Amino acid sequence: MSLDYQVPLRDMRFVIDEWIDAPAWWRSVPAWEDVDGAMAQQVLEEAARFVTERIAPLNSVGDLEGCRFEGGEVAMPAGFREAYADFVAAGWPTLALDTVAGGQGLPQLLEVALQEMLAAANHAWLMSPGLTHGATACLMAHGSAALKRDWLPKIASGEWLTTMCLTEPQAGSDLALLRARATPDAVHEAWRIDGSKIFITGGDHDLTANVVHLVLARLPDAPPGTKGLSLFVVPKWTLGANGEHVRNGVHCEGIEKKMGLKASPTCSMRFEQALGWLVGEPHRGLASMFVMMNAARLQVAMQGVGHAQLAWQRAHAYAHERTQMRAVSAPAHHEGEPGRAAPIAFHPAMRRILLDLRASVEGERAIGYWIGYWLDVAARHPDAQERQAAGQLASLLTPVAKAFFTANGFAAASSALQVFGGYGYIHEYGMEQTVRDCRVAMLYEGTNEIQAIDLLVRKVLGDSGGALRALLAHVTAEAARCTAAGDPALTGAGARLAALVADVQRITGEIAQGSADDRELPYRVADDYLALVGWLLLAFAWARTLRIALNAPADDPFYAEKRTTACYFFAYPLAAFDHRLQLIEVGCRVPLPHV
C-alpha cells in the first residue's frame, strides 16, 4: 500500500483529450501549432515527476517543522527553499504566461492541471508561489512602463515572490473599511505607505531575495469606501540610486498559529513610511486587485480538487489493505476465505464513501479543467464576441467551483479520514493534515458565502441570467446528445440532466421574481443556489463522461469504472440536488428570523 500522492495522469488525459477535446481547439489557435494531446501529456508527465519527487515529500515534514519567526524574519522548513529554486529553474511559474512576457505561452488548461497537482502534493508549499500569476497579470494589465521594466520580469519568472496585502484587522470581507494610507514622496516620485495588514500569506520568508507586496491603501484625497482604494507595489528591498539594495519600511511582526498550512507563514505586516509605487489609476486599486483575485479563485477551486484526489486515493488504498470483519459481499473476482476478515473496502459503508469521493473528484476535475479551457477561449479566440462569451462563462463558473469544490474537498478529506478509523486521527497517515490544510480554502480569496452572493446576486440576477442561459445551453446540448444515444442508462442520465436544467431555470425565475418584493430573498438562498449549480455541473460532467465511456472499448477497465461511477453518481449523490432545491424553495417562502 502506498499512501504517496500519485498524479492521476490517465484521468487528466481523459478530461483534456476526450471530455473537453481540447486538442481540436488548440489546432485552431495559430500560436499553438505545436500544442497537441501528446505534447500536453508530456508536459503533465514532466510536471507529475517534479511534483511527486520534489514537492510531495516535503508535505508531512513541512507540517511537523512549520515556519519559524526569529528576529523579524521568517525561516521556511528544511527543503522548501531548494525545491522552490528548482521550480523556478524548471520554468514552471511561466508555463501559461504569454510569450511576450517571457513565458512559455501554453494553455491555461495545463496550468489548471498543474495547480491541482501542486495542491494535492503540498498545499502549504504551493501557498508561496500562489500569487505569482495574479501579480503578473495585475502588473501586465495595470502597471506603468516603469513598473513593468523594474518589477515584472522577476515577478513573472518567480525569482521574486509576491503577496496580496488587503486584509486589516477591522476589514476582511469588507474592504471598504480599509485604513492603510499613502502619502506622496516627491523625492522618489513615489508614495510612502503606512498601515497594518494581517493574514498576509508569505509576508516574509527566505525562499527569494526579495518579497514584493501589492498593497491596498488610501491616498490623502481618497473618498471613503472601496472607491477610495489605490494599489501599490511595495517591495521588501528597493533599489537605491546606485543600484544598491535598500531595506524598505516593511516589517513582519509575527506569524499566526494556524489549524493547518503550518509550512506557509501567515504574517502580520507593518508598513512604516514604506516606499511604494502606484499601480494603475488612483482610487482604482480594487479593479486592479480583482485581476489577481479572479485568477486566485480558480486556483483555490483546484486546491479543493487536489485535496479530494489525495483523500480519494489514500482512502482507496487503505481500504483495500486494511482487513476488519467479515464482509456481506465481495467483488466477483475476489477469492477470499470465508470467515476471514475482509478488506474494509468490501463493506458497504466504506464503498459508499469511496464512491462518493470518486464521483466528486473526477466530476470536479472535468468542470475545473473546463473553466481553464474557457479562459483559453477568452484569451485566444479570434472572434471578440466569442472571447467575451467565454470570459463571462468562466466568470460565472469560477465562484461555483471555488466554493463547491473547496466545501467538497473538506468533506472528502473528513470522509477519507473516517475510512482510516483511529489511524485517520494521527499524523502518520496524513489524513488529518489534509483535513486541517484544506479547511482554509473555504475561507480565503473570499469566503464561500461571498462566492455564493457573487454568483447569485451579481452574476445571475445582475446579468438578467445571460451567462446562466449560456451555461444551461451547454448542459442542455449534452442532455440531448445523451438521450439521443439509444443506451438506456445514458437516456436516463440525459433525461435527468434535462430535468435538472428545467429545475434550475424554474427556481432562478422564482428567485428573481420573489426578490422584487423581498430584498433579502437571494441572500437567504445563495449558498444553496451555488450548491445546486454545483450539483448540476457534476451531473453534466458525469453525463458526458458516461456518453464517452459507453463508446469506448468495453474491456478497457478505465472506461468500465467510469460507467460504474457515473451510474452510482446519478443514483446516490445526486439526491443532494433535490435537497438543495427543497431548501431554496423553503427560502423563497419562509423569512429568516434574526437570532
Added chain:
Amino acid sequence: MSLDYQVPLRDMRFVIDEWIDAPAWWRSVPAWEDVDGAMAQQVLEEAARFVTERIAPLNSVGDLEGCRFEGGEVAMPAGFREAYADFVAAGWPTLALDTVAGGQGLPQLLEVALQEMLAAANHAWLMSPGLTHGATACLMAHGSAALKRDWLPKIASGEWLTTMCLTEPQAGSDLALLRARATPDAVHEAWRIDGSKIFITGGDHDLTANVVHLVLARLPDAPPGTKGLSLFVVPKWTLGANGEHVRNGVHCEGIEKKMGLKASPTCSMRFEQALGWLVGEPHRGLASMFVMMNAARLQVAMQGVGHAQLAWQRAHAYAHERTQMRAVSAPAHHEGEPGRAAPIAFHPAMRRILLDLRASVEGERAIGYWIGYWLDVAARHPDAQERQAAGQLASLLTPVAKAFFTANGFAAASSALQVFGGYGYIHEYGMEQTVRDCRVAMLYEGTNEIQAIDLLVRKVLGDSGGALRALLAHVTAEAARCTAAGDPALTGAGARLAALVADVQRITGEIAQGSADDRELPYRVADDYLALVGWLLLAFAWARTLRIALNAPADDPFYAEKRTTACYFFAYPLAAFDHRLQLIEVGCRVPLPHV
C-alpha cells in the same frame, strides 16, 4: 464579547424540568426523596462553577502545551493535575454512583449534563476521567469480591484512573483479531499478560498515583474469535506481600501525534509478564467490556452536544461583535446607521448558520438528557418490565445519539469556524481547536458506521422492531398532543411529526422485507437510516419544545426564542430528513458496486 464557555444552565433547566419533567419522576423514587428541580439546579450550578473556573481555562493552554513523553512516562500539561485533584476532592466522579458503592446516588440525567459541560469546557481534560464510570460499572457487575475490595473504591472515587485496552494494531473495529495473551501465574493466583495495545487513552500520565488498565487478552485454551477474549485488571503498580508498591510489567512506549486532544495522551502500551486479575468468567471478557462501552457511548454523544454548544455560543457572540458590509435587513429593535457596516449576524448566510447551530444543539440536548432519564428509569423503576423497556429504549437511542450528535458536532464546529472567517483558522479564537478536538468522537467507542449497523441490524431488524415501536409510540403521542393543541404552528409541527413517523415505519418495513433476498441492503442504508432516526428525534424534541413554549408567558424571551427556533427547524433543517429518506429509497433499489 466573551468567547469563554458559558454553561447553558437556563436551557438545561428547561430540558430537565419542562421537556422531560424529570422532577415528577424523581418524586416517585424512594431513594430520591431529597431530589427535586431546585436541588438539581443547585448541583448543575455548582458543576458549572467548577467547570468554568477550573477546567475551561486549561483548554487552550493544554492544546498548545500538549503532553510530554519522557523516560517512559507521560507528563500532563500544567494545571491538569491540580484540576483533577480538585475534581476528585469535590466528589464529581461519584455524582451518579450508587450509594452502596460509596457514591452520591444522584440521577444519571445530572451526570449526562455534567458530561456535556466538561466536554464543552475541555474535551482533552475530560478524556482522563472518561473511563471511570465504565470501569466502575464493569467491576461492580463482574468483579469478584476480592477485586471489588482491592480496586473498586479507588477507581470509583477517581483516586486511581483507568483505561480500556482493546485495540491492537491489527484489531480495531474487529476485536476477533486480538492477540494479547494471558498465562496462569500459580504463585500469585493470578495471570501474566503479554501483548501490545495501541490508542490507549491515558495509558500513562501523572494525574494519579496508579493507573489501572482493563485489558482484553486470550487464555491459553481460548477459542478463536471474540468468544475467546477474557478481561483482566492490570495495574501499573501492584501491591506486594508486605503492602509495598511493586512496578508491574506495563510499559508506555510512546504517545501519538494527533489532530487534536493534544492534552490527552494516546499511548502505545506493552504488557510484558504483567500481573493481572480476571474480571468475570473466562472467555466472557467482551460481555464485561460492553458494560463499559455502552456507558462510554452516551458520554461521547454528549461530547458532540458540548462541542456544538461551544461552537454555537462562540459563533453567536462573534457574529454580533464583528461588523462587515451593510446588511439587507436588521432586527426590529436595532437602530443602526444606514450605510454603516452591520454586525455579520444580520447577514442571512450567517443567520442560517447560527439558526442551524442552535436548532441542532438545543434539540440534541433534549434527546441526550432524555436518554439519561431512561437510564434512570431502567435502574430505578419499581416494575421490572418498565425497567427492561426503558433499558431497551436507551439502548436503541444510544448509537443514534453517539453517531448523529458527533457528526453534527463536527459539522457545527466547522460551520462556526466559517462564521469567524479567517480568524476561525487561527488558534487564538478557539474554533479550529474545537474542529480538531471533536473530530475523534466520530471514530472512537465504535466508529459512527459501526453505530449505524448496531442500530439498524441489531437493534431494529434484530429485535423485529420492538424497541423502535416503543420509540415511535412516544413520538406519535407527542404528535397527537401537538395537533390537539389548536395553535396553527403547533398543529403543523404535529402533523409533520406524525408524517415522519409514518415514513420511518414504512421505510423500516421496506428495509426488513428487502433484506430477506438482499443481505447487503441494510448495510448499504445503515448510515442514512441512523441519520433519519436522528432527524426524527430532533423533530420530536422541537415539537415538544414548541408545545411547551406556546404555553409559556408570551413576553418571556427564552420561550419566544424557542418558538422562533422551532419554526425555523421545521421549515429549514428538517429538509435533511427527506434527503436521507430519498437516499434510503435509492439504497433499497440500487445495488452498490465494488470500487
